[in-house]
Amino acid sequence: MAVQYWKNKGDHRRSKFVSFHHAYHGDTMGAMSLSDPENGMHHVFTNYMPKQYIMDIPHSEYSFSEFETMLEGIHKTVAGVIIEPLVQCAGGMRFHSPDILAEIHRICKQYGLLFIADEIATGFGRTGMRFACEEAGISPDMMCLGKALTGGTMTLAATLTNTEIFETFLSDRLEHALMHGPTFMANPLACASANASLDLFETEPRLAQIEAIETQLHTELSPLRKRANVKDVRVKGAIGVVELHDSTFETMQRLRKDFVDRGIWLRPYAGLVYTMPPYTITSDELTTLTDAIHHCVTHLDHG
Numbered sequence: 555m556a557v558q559y560w561k562n563k564g565d566h567r568r569s570k571f572v573s574f575h576h577a578y579h580g581d582t583m584g585a586m587s588l589s590d591p592e593n594g595m596h597h598v599f600t601n602y603m604p605k606q607y608i609m610d611i612p613h614s615e616y617s618f619s620e621f622e623t624m625l626e627g628i629h630k631t632v633a634g635v636i637i638e639p640l641v642q643c644a645g646g647m648r649f650h651s652p653d654i655l656a657e658i659h660r661i662c663k664q665y666g667l668l669f670i671a672d673e674i675a676t677g678f679g680r681t682g683m684r685f686a687c688e689e690a691g692i693s694p695d696m697m698c699l700g701k702a703l704t705g706g707t708m709t710l711a712a713t714l715t716n717t718e719i720f721e722t723f724l725s726d727r728l729e730h731a732l733m734h735g736p737t738f739m740a741n742p743l744a745c746a747s748a749n750a751s752l753d754l755f756e757t758e759p760r761l762a763q764i765e766a767i768e769t770q771l772h773t774e775l776s777p778l779r780k781r782a783n784v785k786d787v788r789v790k791g792a793i794g795v796v797e798l799h800d801s802t803f804e805t806m807q808r809l810r811k812d813f814v815d816r817g818i819w820l821r822p823y824a825g826l827v828y829t830m831p832p833y834t835i836t837s838d839e840l841t842t843l844t845d846a847i848h849h850c851v852t853h854l855d856h857g
């Protein structure tokens with residue numbers, strides 16, 4: 555959509571994207587090409603995928619000026635910058651601050667690029683506000699939604715654009731139309747689930763539930779910070795992460811088994827034990843999860 559936006563405007567040079575190391579945007583061809591090529595899981599397709607500009611998320615004055623210099627050189631071939639705002643999930647549950655996000659957005663706009671927020675994982679309250687971009691006070695040109703759009707009950711995704719992008723596709727010329735769509739696009743059952751979930755989002759105290767989960771995750775996971783095998787504990791909205799020093803596959807398998815033995819389904823990977831519980835989880839249920847994390851992480855030390 556971003557590439558065609560420029561074509562519809564008569565600019566045919568822009569077919570590249572800027573994305574970031576540790577990003578994960580999905581498993582279709584374009585999305586794979588935007589995900590981290592080294593730390594991700596798409597090595598097998600390296601030669602098959604289009605090449606993109608994949609950069610570090612800038613975090614200091616120096617790295618921001620490097621980021622700007624890079625964009626200065628390449629921006630005329632770039633359709634947009636895509637980022638998972640505030641939390642890069644599958645690529646390592648890595649957090650960056652709203653200030654960093656706002657600055658990336660500012661520089662992106664300075665070069666006239668589309669700013670694309672992939673809120674598939676962060677959207678609908680996961681990071682604490684309705685959308686992660688809101689915390690940075692920015693409004694993306696395009697936003698990708700999925701997962702919680704249906705409350706996680708059915709598969710459905712949506713790509714939102716600002717009015718300007720929408721209008722470049724609004725035309726009687728067939729070549730301006732977005733000729734993209736899978737068989738089950740706008741599937742009525744999925745849309746009904748989304749509408750029901752969105753209604754619940756408005757009528758039930760979702761943001762308060764998320765705040766309560768955040769507080770509880772902080773309280774119950776933070777003590778793990780003092781364990782020798784724990785590298786970091788971080789919490790953002792309804793996301794709790796315990797990062798271990800040991801990231802071997804064997805250890806992850808052992809943890810997974812320990813969790814299952816305790817009747818818990820968590821999926822540790824790459825040294826990360828994390829939970830992104832449903833917002834309707836009760837306080838007792840959440841304690842069951844954090845207790846299991848405590849037990850299994852401590853048990854690793856002793857095993």
Ligand SMILES: Cc1ncc(COP(=O)(O)O)c(C=O)c1O
Nearest residue numbers: 578579580638643672674675700
């Ligand atoms: C940030 C982000 N973008 C995209 C995707 C891919 O979504 P889907 O599997 O619905 O294509 C995911 C899935 O984990 C994700 O976390």
